[in-house]
Amino acid sequence: MSSNPSRRHPASPTRQGLPSTSATASLRQLLDSLSKEQRSNQELLVSLGFALRSFTNLNRFLELVPVVAARLVGVEGALLVPFHADGRLWNEQLQILTTARSEPVLQALNKHEPGRSSGFGSDDALVLGMDRLVQRQLGSAGVFATSLVARGRQRGRLYVFNPSGSLIWTDVHRRHVQLVADLAGVAIENDLMLQEARLHERVDRQLSIGAEIQAQLLPDHCPVIEGVELAARCRPAFQVGGDYYDFIPTRPELIGRRRERGRWALVMGDVMGKGVPAGLLMTMLRGMLRAEVLSGLPPDRILHDLNQLALEDLSQSHRFVTLFYSDFDPRTRRLRFANAAHNPPLIWRSQQRSVSRLDAPGLLIGLQPEAEYGVGSTVLEPGDVLLYYTDGVTEAPGITGDRFDEDRLIRSLESACRSGTGSQGILDQLFRRLDRFVGPDRQLEDDASMVVLKVREEVMLPSVPRTSA
Missing domain, CATH: 3.30.450.40 (GAF domain)
Incomplete structure (x- = not known):
C-alpha cells in the first residue's frame, strides 16, 4: 500500500453550492x-x-x-x-x-x-x-x-x-x-x-285590480237627498278591505227631484277579517242587499232575508258580517233602522246639544238561520247629525297602545258638531282627530269607514212688522 497520502482534487467553483443546469430547468418548468x-x-x-x-x-x-x-x-x-x-x-x-x-x-x-x-x-x-x-x-x-x-x-x-x-x-x-x-x-x-318577487308582483297587480273594483263598488260620491248633507270615506288597512257602506234608492226608477225626495237606504257594514277574502264577501253581500232593498220591506225584514240568503256562503268561509241598515224618508225626516250587531251609529241632537246612540237588537249576519231583528225609528230635526262608522275607528290603537274607543269618538263628534260646519267638515275633523291619535306615518290595523249625515238647518226669515191701516 502506498504511504503517499491520496491527492485531493480542488472543487470546481462553478459547481459548488449551485444546482445543475438540468435541475434549474426542471424547477422553472414546475413553476x-x-x-x-x-x-x-x-x-x-x-x-x-x-x-x-x-x-x-x-x-x-x-x-x-x-x-x-x-x-x-x-x-x-x-x-x-x-x-x-x-x-x-x-x-x-x-x-x-x-x-x-x-x-x-x-x-x-x-x-x-x-x-x-x-x-x-x-x-x-x-x-x-x-x-x-x-x-x-x-x-x-x-x-x-x-x-x-x-x-x-x-x-x-x-x-x-x-x-x-x-x-x-x-x-x-x-x-x-x-x-x-x-x-x-x-x-x-x-x-x-x-x-318570490315575481309572485309578489302578480299578487300586487291582482290586489290593485281588486282595489279598483272595490272602489267602483263603493259610492264614488254621495247622492243628493232633499234636506240633508252627506259625506263618506273608507280608509282600508290593506289595498282591499271588508268595510262596506252604501246609499241605495228604494225606488231607483225615479229620477231628478222625485228621486231626491224618495226614500233612501243608508247602510254601513263590516265583514269580519281583512284583505281579499273580506273584500270578496263584501262584494257578494252588496249585490244581495241591493236586490233586497227593491222589495220595499222594513229594515228588520230586510236583515232577516239577507241573513237567510248569505248564511250558506258565510258559514262555508267561517266569516260573519255586522250590518246597520236604515232607511230615510226626506218628506217626514223619519229614519227607520235595524242592526245586525254593528257599532250603533251616534246621533247629535242639535236642540239638546248632546250625543246618543241608535241601536236595535239583532245577531250577526251568517251566524244562525231564522235570526230575528228588532226595528227602531226616530225623527231627525234640523241641525241633527248622524254618524255611521265601523269598529276600525274605535279600535284603532294609538301611540301609547290605547284604543280610540267610543267615548273619544263621541267627544270628537260633539266638538265637530258644535263648530257649526257641514257634513264634509265634520267628517274631515273626525279623520284628522283619528290620525293625530294613531300617530304620523302609522298604518291602521283595520279598515276605518265613516258616513256623516247632517240635516240642513231651517232658514228662519225675520218677521216683518205689520203697518197699521
Missing part, C-alpha cells in the same frame, strides 16, 4: 406549470362568476358547476344535488359530470324516499344518509362533499370524486370546491328571491 394551473383556475372561477351575473336561466348556470369543480380539482367526476326552497331534493336540477357511474347515481337519488319530504335539506342526519348513498353508488371512488349555503340555509350538496381511486387532496382544492359551492348556493337563492 411555469404551477403558474399556468393557477391562471387556469382563476379563469375558471372568473368564468363561473361571470355566468352567475349574466345567466337568467338557473339551469344553464347549474350545468357549469360540476364541470368547473372537477377541473379545479383535476378529477373526472362531480355531482351537484340542489334542494327546493322547502328542503326537498330538486331532482329536476340534478347535475353530474358524465362518467360510467352517472346513471346509477342519478337513479338512486331519484328513488331516495327521504329526499321527497319537506325539510330534508335542514336535517343533518338525512343529508349524511344521502352522502353515504352517493358513496355506495360510486364504489371505491374517492369522494369529497360540501354544502351549498346561502343566507344561513342549506341549498344543496356538491360532490367531487375520482372514479379511478382515491383523491389527491389539498387545502387549496378544498377552498376551490367550497367557493364553487358558495357561488351555486347564491345562484339558487337569487333564483328563489326572483321567483
